[in-house]
Amino acid sequence: MNDPIVLPVFSTTPLELVSFLLAMLTVVLDIRLVHWAWLFAIASSATYAVVFYGARLYGDMGLQWVFIATSAWGWYQWLRGRGTGTGLRVSRLTVAGRWWALAAWAVGFVLLSLFLKSYTDTDVPYIDGFLTAGSLVGQLLLARKKVENWHVWIVVDLLYVGLYVYKDLMLTAVLYALFVVLACVGLRAWNRRPDVAVV
Numbered sequence: 001m002n003d004p005i006v007l008p009v010f011s012t013t014p015l016e017l018v019s020f021l022l023a024m025l026t027v028v029l030d031i032r033l034v035h036w037a038w039l040f041a042i043a044s045s046a047t048y049a050v051v052f053y054g055a056r057l058y059g060d061m062g063l064q065w066v067f068i069a070t071s072a073w074g075w076y077q078w079l080r081g082r083g084t085g086t087g088l089r090v091s092r093l094t095v096a097g098r099w100w101a102l103a104a105w106a107v108g109f110v111l112l113s114l115f116l117k118s119y120t121d122t123d124v125p126y127i128d129g130f131l132t133a134g135s136l137v138g139q140l141l142l143a144r145k146k147v148e149n150w151h152v153w154i155v156v157d158l159l160y161v162g163l164y165v166y167k168d169l170m171l172t173a174v175l176y177a178l179f180v181v182l183a184c185v186g187l188r189a190w191n192r193r194p195d196v197a198v199v
Helices: 014-029 035-056 059-078 096-119 125-143 149-166 168-190
Strands: none
Touching: 014 035, 014 168, 035 059, 059 096, 059 125, 096 125, 125 149, 149 168
16 A cells, blocks of 8 residues: 655655645645644644654654644634734844744754654654754744745755655655755745744
8 A cells, every 4th residue: 555656856755745745735825824734634643653763764754743733823823823813924043033943943942853863763763853853843833824934944854855866755855955945935935924023
C-alpha cells in the first residue's frame, strides 16, 4: 500500500506524496490568509507524523501532533481571536516579543535535544531538537498572525532541506525548499499589508 514510487530523480511513497500536496496547499492558503489552511495543516500533520516515524525523526513526529493541536487553536484565533467575535489582524511582535520568541526557541532546543538524545534512537538529536523547537515557535507566531512567523520559517525550512536529504526523504526536502520560497513570498505579502501594527 505504501510501496515506493520511483520518480525520475528519486523515489517516494504514496503517503509522503499526499503529505507533500497537503502541506503545499496549507502554506499557499496561509499566505492568502484563508482560514481553511488550518484544516489542511491538520491533515498534513497527521500523515507526516507517520512518515517521520518511519524515518526515526521522533522530534518531527511529535511535532506533528503538536501542530494538530496548535492548528485547531490557530483556526480559532484566525476566526475569533480578538475576543470580540472577530479574527486577528496581521501584526508584528514588539522588541520584547521577539526576545521572548528567541528565548523560547533556545530553551525548547536544549530540552528537546536532551530528551531525544537520552530517550530515543535518533541519530540527529541536536538538529532535530533545534528545528522542532523553531517550528513550534513559528507555528505559534503563525497562529497569532505575526509577520515574524515567516522569518522563523525561512531559517527552519532552509535547515530542514539538508536534514531531509540526509534522511533520504527527498520529496520532503523538495517540499521544504519550496517552503523557503513560499515563506519569502508570505513575508513580502504580509509586510505589504497597509494595516499591520506592532502588538
